[in-house]
Amino acid sequence: MIAMQFNLDHPDRVLANVILSSGTGLGETMPKEAAEAFKNNFEATFSALLEGAVSARTKRERPEILEVMRSHFMVPSNFPKYVFDSSTSDPNGVFNWNIKSRLGEIRKPTIVLAGEEDQATPVAANRLLADNIPGAKLHVIKDVGHFYQLERPTEFNSAVKQFITSLNLS
């Protein structure tokens, strides 16, 4: 999100974009029940969000990833509820920030990587980016959730390397 906004603010300082498990206007597609649940039962709802952000295969083969995410975010002094609350009320917070109408202004080579099983920033949210950023390519990765770089580091590194090589920057 910060990278996309940076493209709008300083297009001359961008060579290319790797967009990973992202989206814009995410609050629009969040069901009202989910917003209510976050308000009324923050811990359980956030825990469910994390659970849905990791693929079934990762949960089976590398349970430590969800464990660490949980034990990091579920510590109130690491991630206080007021930080979440601020992010929902801030017009530039993670749920309200919306550059849908300006995606066409991003003119640099862009790859969008999305995990097929990501329920936090689903494929549809990433597809919207790739469909509206001129020339952007969408890669949807099977058996991966929100954390491609952790769930499949070797494949992630090689996808990024391949994209950078394709830019012929040198």
Place this chain on the structure above:
Amino acid sequence: MIAMQFNLDHPDRVLANVILSSGTGLGETMPKEAAEAFKNNFEATFSALLEGAVSARTKRERPEILEVMRSHFMVPSNFPKYVFDSSTSDPNGVFNWNIKSRLGEIRKPTIVLAGEEDQATPVAANRLLADNIPGAKLHVIKDVGHFYQLERPTEFNSAVKQFITSLNLS
């Protein structure tokens, strides 16, 4: 290390320091056998280093921390051996960087936090900092290794908060 160097380069831009599991001149105290082992058997030696960087209690109660560290650093494209090799040959790399004779120039309130069981940056390396930075306080934390902020997040956050409050910054 970056923060300590920053104190020397831009003392006017520093209010105070939280130094966590650190040291300077670390290469001096590294046994020759360890340096050789890193050269000849990088993966096994690095894996042993990570093992020694996590406390026994953490390994027992929260095995996911060592698992994630391992699965991150043991992926060659995440942490290629040439990065390690560069860090050992660079005079400002993590092993050679040495400001022992200049620690007295750090004049801002400083707390040094060290895990009692940390074998990567042992208590002695942290004590050297606290002993030579004027007014610095050393806190040694029981049952913790190199990763205080992950191994005991609540206690870590509260130690940092207490230190910041003690500065009377507002």
